[in-house]
Amino acid sequence: MKYLIASILFILTFSMASAQKQELVVKSTIVCQMCKETIEDGLAYTDGIKSARVDVDANEITIKYKANQISETEVKKAITDLGYAAGDMPANKEAYDKLDGCCKSGGGCD
């Protein structure tokens, strides 16, 4: 029994995380799993961004962020700095050039 309680506590400890968040969904230029990792890893430690999820099939990035810490424009800039478009904001050219061949538009990972 005590292990069951410990197990539940264990799960709870690792699934806690919620505060008031803003949500932003942007279209991007995502091609493959590597793009997903580049974007999600690249935003994981950005102050104010609570979570970034990439939907490869829908070519969308969903960002949850704290509006009092980071603005929508700053969120988009963080995405474009990784070499990807954020809605109407185009990708940073320098970052885009450094991407793997398969992550550039026209490439594909299959």
Add this chain to the structure above:
Amino acid sequence: MYKYILILLGIGIFFPAKSQSLQGTVRDKQTKESLPGANVYWSNTTTGAITDTDGKFSLEAVKTLPHTLIVSYVGYRNDTLLVKSTEKPLTISLSSTVEMNAVEVTEDRGAFTMSSVDKLNTEHINRGILRKAACCNLSESFETTASVDVVLNDAITGTRKIQMLGLDGVYVQNLFEGIPFTRGLANVQGFDQIPGPWISAIQLTKGVGTVQNGYESMTGQININFLPSDGDETIYLDAFANSQNRLEANAVWTKPLNERWSTALFFGGNIENKRIDNNKDGFMDMPLREGIKLMNRWKYAGDFLRSQFIVRYNTEERTAGQIGFDYDDDFGKGSNYGFGLNFDQVEVMGKVGILSKEREDRSLGLTAIYSYTDVDSYFGNTIYKGVERSARFNSLFASKFSKYSDHSYTAGVHFLYDNYEETYADSAFSREEIVPGAFVEYTYERPRFTFVAGLRSDFHNLYGTQISPRMHGKYNLKPLTTLRATLGRGFRSPNAFADQLGVLASSRHVRVLQTPEAESSWNTGISLLHKFQLFGKDAAFNVDYYYTTFENQLVVDRDTDVNQLLFYNLNGNSDAHSFQADIQAEVVRGLGVKLSYKYQIVEVDYISGKLEKPLVPNNRALFNVGYTSPQGKWYIDATANYYGSSRLPDTSQNPEAFQIASDSEDFFIFNSQITRVLGKFEVYVGAENIGDFIQKDAIIDAENPFGSNFDSSMIYGPVNGRTFYAGVRLTITNPK
């Protein structure tokens, strides 16, 4: 195994068709630095190219596209790409194998052994670090880590056992690149039979392991990577000698046969033939030994099918006891006390990995191992013999929930057959274990957070259905600050004699009071790793705590009766607490420092009451300083090990002359080694136990080994003093 498959999962690339040659760049995935000298070639052809100083290559196109392109570079995982067109230049990123240790990387002999990447709390011991220690076999390869203690079993047989989290090494699962091996009767002896120079890396994982490799990982896992057969053709030779006439030699030849097949041959031999009694107790300090070890591995690497096949054989003959002991003159006559051990082992392993063509996140792995272990020994006039025949099959299917999902699972079935036949003195024991089982493991992986939950169910013919849930969590507070937690259950089948072989070297009357049941335990732990910059150089701090509590244990009781060695099932509690803190830093360029401290408490309910487990020190510390000269020509290493006082088994029932203190003294052991690199050669000299600390009166009543007070198992420190050694290594590489 699954790691292998994941490592080798290629990333396909597609471009619309046109031109006649393929251009591209190869670079490091993490640092984005270009990789000059990487091999790029079309699979099943002789058409290939090598990248220039900027990592760029130009390669003649094959006639029919799509065709598979293979990219390889020493120290990096091979990448396999399906090229559909040559129109656009490719950028190919290779991942370094530093974390996975599948291939030997440039030799980092620095102090950094902890990683922020692993899901579990894992310490990496690479080939560079292994070479810091003198020699020679796996049980001697943990001299620069405080996580594993290597202790003598007794003062006579020269066998060593490991301890992790305050508990015996039998609760740690040993893996040959993911396949459980050296288990059962070979669990303690087997470590002596694996030459250190064959090893490319060791991963030490603290706490209960994943469910994928079986149920036996109760307190940790030691995964051993041997030198791989693929890569460049390499010939490795070494020779070692020490001041006690111990001689060892090893040879390894790795040979890629073509783009798909490769093989490697391993040889090891050791001999120790001088009778030495420096502590003047009438017994040889170290046994006379003669052994041979052989291994052959084969690997096939196809586009979607990978396979390996391994055969391992070792044999060793060991004689120890009183300095004048001769088997023919003395055995069974009660004149001189002798110990003898013949240990033979054969292992045959195979593994196959099949990658999905449609889904790169999917793979199927199959592993099988057959092992035969033969132990033939005598302690004075008492004979112990054991034979184990064991076969194991495991399968693993891994997939994500959907192609780009953060959720993935691994599931499989497992089967173990184990047959034991043992005799001790006049008693015979035999046991047949048939254990079908199944497991499923779920993984949720996000950039900062990973959660793994596994469940396995094993249907043991002797011990009934055993359910083993296990959980692992990891959260990165900062990119290089990692919090990990683990909880899980494991069990194993105990082997009273083989697990405690050295304890038999006494006049104690051995009594197994009950039929041993399965040993099972819950283990939980938490760890924090913080990497930071100290004076502009890399540094790391680690702290962890683990708690193990047994549901059942085969208790080894040396306290209740000084003339008996009792084995019985646990009635009450058996708990182990282990706390460890490590700090590693590069103080100035080339000078690395590692300081570790461990505090452990292990308590068992014996028949006579709750006592601390004997011979487990509460306090343990390690200090290591390593210096590498700027051009990597010199390596200088010094280690100080501190072992605190531990409780000794109760001897108050003995006549006064044969009583020992209730606690051991604390002591330091100092080791040092200097290595000089001379082109393909490496020469090293060193000294062990520089302070010449020897445990006093390691054998109780050594004058009278056939009397009733004789006991050599009260051992906490070394029995041989300062030794000097020297060795030479030669590595010849023939690049493709």
